[in-house]
Amino acid sequence: MEAEFVAWLRTQRRPRPDVPIDLGDDDAAWWQLSRDASTVLTTDLIADGTHFELDRHRPDWIGRKAIAVNLSDMAAMAVEPQVALASVLFPRNLELATAQAIYRGMWELADEFGVAIIGGDTNCWSGRLVLSVTMLGTPTPRGVLRRQTAQVGDAIAVTGTLGGSLAEHHFTFQPRVREALALHQHLTLHAGMDITDGLAMDVSRLVESSGCGAELWLEQIPISDAAHQASRQSGRSALEHALGDGEDFELLVTLPPEALEQAESIAASGVTLTRVGTVIETPGLWQRQQHGPLIPLEVTGYLH
Amino acid sequence: MEAEFVAWLRTQRRPRPDVPIDLGDDDAAWWQLSRDASTVLTTDLIADGTHFELDRHRPDWIGRKAIAVNLSDMAAMAVEPQVALASVLFPRNLELATAQAIYRGMWELADEFGVAIIGGDTNCWSGRLVLSVTMLGTPTPRGVLRRQTAQVGDAIAVTGTLGGSLAEHHFTFQPRVREALALHQHLTLHAGMDITDGLAMDVSRLVESSGCGAELWLEQIPISDAAHQASRQSGRSALEHALGDGEDFELLVTLPPEALEQAESIAASGVTLTRVGTVIETPGLWQRQQHGPLIPLEVTGYLH
Secondary structure: OHHHHHHHHHHOOOOOOOOOEEOOOOOOEEEEOOOOOEEEEEEEEEEEOOOEOOOOOOHHHHHHHHHHHHHHHHHHOOEEEEEEEEEEEEEOOOOHHHHHHHHHHHHHHHHHOOOEEEEEEEEEEOOOOEEEEEEEEEEOOOOOOOOOOOOOOOEEEEEOOEOOHHHOHHHHOOOOHHHHHHHHHHOOOOEEEEEOOOHHHHHHHHHHHOOOEEEEOHHHOOEOHHHHHHHHHHOOOHHHHHHHOOOOOEEEEEEOHHHHHOHHHHHOOOOOEEEEEEEEOOOEEEEEOOOOOEEEOOOOOOOO | OHHHHHHHHHHOOOOOOOOOEEOOOOOOEEEEOOOOOEEEEEEEEEEEOOOEOOOOOOHHHHHHHHHHHHHHHHHHOOEEEEEEEEEEEEEOOOOHHHHHHHHHHHHHHHHHOOOEEEEEEEEEEOOOOEEEEEEEEEEOOOOOOOOOOOOOOOEEEEEOOEOOHHHOHHHHOOOOHHHHHHHHHHOOOOEEEEEOOOHHHHHHHHHHHOOOEEEEOHHHOOEOHHHHHHHHHHOOOHHHHHHHOOOOOEEEEEEOHHHHHOHHHHHOOOOOEEEEEEEEOOOEEEEEOOOOOEEEOOOOOOOO
């Protein structure tokens, strides 16, 4: 049902010329309230058994994640997060201390990023834990970073290391808000998004949205320790984990290759940016090994 | 757990002098984005088995309700609803047609009130249907209608008729957005909110928030047909239903008694406003019958 529904939902998008909103392909919507003021809005809902397991995971980490995924959407568009609304459905038999720990996890990360949680709706019910967070942020003078504006010839680059997130990183990751703002301010970023469904999938989305293709340089992809660990158990390579695992919550950007050289100076302030490929004219996702030909790459990150 | 948690949550509210937000006691938060631009934000989450029954109720009504309760929060503060984000957790075995009907119910009411649904997050899971909607609106030049600004001597008035909402009205109600905007524009409203937990409870909240009390004129309370019908089955009086039943989603306002006289002209444009009491200095909730003494009134609407 889900895939069918999502496909149907896409066909139902109706432009609203009376409301100055730019939906684009992004994870967040950009609303121009007045000539001088605009805000970027995003919302994510996480649920027990789907995005976390209440009986296995730390409650403060669960609360933290509900905020963190929204912060990552703010980072994806290089906007300054400002306020959030948090709604929670608690299982009726939940202990008070657990509910409090969930909220403390939300507040701690929100405080760290200067986000005020200004409202919400809490209920108890007979079902499992659900957290729904909406976050609003303010674009910087540089404007909003979009998906659909990558240009042929751009370098494709990522922050951090990739893969194996499900071990722990999908709870403990640092949303790349500061990194996105620094990169967007100091470099000429053409396009960007956060990596939520695996590098291969998200690169292919970004370039498709921009009407281009991408070649990935597999030897250059920064593989996390967790991806190596996952590889030992899964029988798949660490590279495949780095390409295909979800919930990295790192940044994916495209920019002129010469701009990338300036990234060194920004790297000094804590942001590491690794080039992993190039935006090309040929649609689709491709891999290239040094001096080798272009070979198709599965968007799942599975390597033949 | 719920009451304990809510009490704890109240103690955790931390003012954020760095973020220009007025939390107040209202259902919605008021965020000043810039000198010229502000927005009012509200969020409501409804869940199967708690706010509706998926196997008993029309799916388009369920979707409609998710939007309607947020519109009612906009009405409560007399702001113009503009945009919404809608997240849905679908049960995994739900039929596509049901999912589509839920969304059509949301869109139809949103369209009717000029609200653009600009984003959201849909997932399937093993649990029951959950809908979480966040809505943003723009204050008019008259400013935002608040709860805590009722004045001693104010008339207490309500729109529509009250009670028996659970039969059908809690799905089919018309959020009082237009009425709130018209009343706020033409009359000197001192305070207002929407009636969600029963007239007695919500009047007592409004006056407590304003540091006053209220006397209600029980003979004047506009009782709905549905309250009379409910009375025939419940053994409680229709008046008790009008005082105590939840989910009326009518407007509750306070205003100078002389301003109320002008309400006639507004009534001609479709808004009926009935005076049901007076804001008094003595804290608490009281009932007064014509020429009779003040008698305490239970906030549950239960009459001794």
